[in-house]
Amino acid sequence: MNDQPLSGLTVIDFSTLLPGPLATLMLAEAGATVIKIERPGGEDMRFFPPKSGDVGTLYAMLNRGKRCLELDLKAADARARILELTDAADIVVEQFRPGVMARLGLGADELCARNPRLIHCSITGFGQSGPRAMEAGHDLNYMALTGLLALSRGSFDAPVLPPAQFADIGGGSFPAVINILLALLQRDRTGKGSRLDIAMCDAMFTFALFAQAQLTTLGHAPKNGADLLTGASPRYRLYPAADGHLIAVGALEDKFWQALCDAVELPDLHRDDRRDSEACAAAMAERIASRTAAEWVPVLAGADCCATPLATLEDAFRDPHFLERGLFDFTADADDTPIPATIVPIDRAFRGRAGAIDPD
Structure with missing residues (x-):
């Protein structure tokens, strides 16, 4: 060309x-x-x-x-x-x-x-x-x-x-x-x-943008694993399924979080992560651990809630989406x-x- x-x-x-x-x-x-x-x-x-x-x-x-x-x-x-x-x-x-x-x-x-x-x-x-x-x-x-x-x-x-x-x-x-x-x-x-x-x-x-916002606003940066995107929020974590495979949850916005909670049937008591973040995370972990990753795939896909199984590189190279895009x-x-x-x-x-x- x-x-x-x-x-x-x-x-x-x-x-x-x-x-x-x-x-x-x-x-x-x-x-x-x-x-x-x-x-x-x-x-x-x-x-x-x-x-x-x-x-x-x-x-x-x-x-x-x-x-x-x-x-x-x-x-x-x-x-x-x-x-x-x-x-x-x-x-x-x-x-x-x-x-x-x-x-x-x-x-x-x-x-x-x-x-x-x-x-x-x-x-x-x-x-x-x-x-x-x-x-x-x-x-x-x-x-x-x-x-x-x-x-x-x-x-x-x-x-x-x-x-x-x-x-x-x-x-x-x-x-x-x-x-x-x-x-x-x-x-x-x-x-x-x-x-x-x-x-x-x-x-x-530039990659530390979220942490810098906290440093600028509060005067201190997040500690290890304590930022919104590094483990502090139950809405953005890796959760083990029943078979040991992981589910990646990135349901930051409330509409996605509520859709996820509905999909996994999380009790109303634990949906408010602002009230008790760790109790909420523990309840979410318990629900996701109740099924295998394969069982969760159609449920989470149907909910369209920013929750996906953790693929291996081999899995990703066989994914129909990436194949169709000609990557x-x-x-x-x-x-x-x-x-x-x-x-x-x-x-x-x-x-x-x-x-x-x-x-x-």
Whole structure:
């Protein structure tokens, strides 16, 4: 397709692992040409298990449709080769620590001076400035340092890890794409590029929005598991059914709560969760534990009350709704083996069908 939104744009991608590669994958899905620069032998993600043949499955999922170029950035002729590419590029994405690219003569100042229309996007944990700018970190550290993890970490004896890379994806990949698209719109008006400083930590405060509202209003944040959305309310919890499967209840609004109470036949005495929240939760838990999850499914679906069984990933991949929406139609190739492509929030109308990784 040459009518995709980003057709004709070129991205030079120096990023590795997850945040940058997912961002540039979304740009590629929307039609951009992405040239991924890797060190000789390839980046670490190539070798992460599980593997499809000799290639890491996640690497193949993140880098489909990109042209991959192995290049030692410290080699004598590397700078000239890179400048040739970036001089003609529209977007550069990198996620080195601050100053690394500048020491190689490939920093944002140099690249943007040579190509004033260039959109230069740096993705780091802590940003290009500030006391922590040079610190190493990973997803868990960014959530820990911003107070997000403290809101729902489980008990002290059995702390719970988050089930997804919220900082990498929600703080790195998504903000990078959003700001790159904004920079493209601005460039259309002004003719000038931009320098974008994406810090994965920064967006974690956005994820703590409800807790920040309490902090601002009451002067203190919710304690572990004590926020409206982390366990304080019987309207927003996981309840075990009789067979040990869980029912996810998100009946926050009163119309949904009353519909749920009707569906499970909760006694009127325990419906007012404002009067006695824990007694209400205990009564709801007792009612849900009286049947299996399978028995509850048609009852709750008929009530339309924001209560659903907890599906496994295997269950979700077989769900008729997601199948009908075509979420799993796209494939990537790993050593000529088709695998499901990364599911990205790019509308099908904008997406191409880029296939295998293209080694240079």
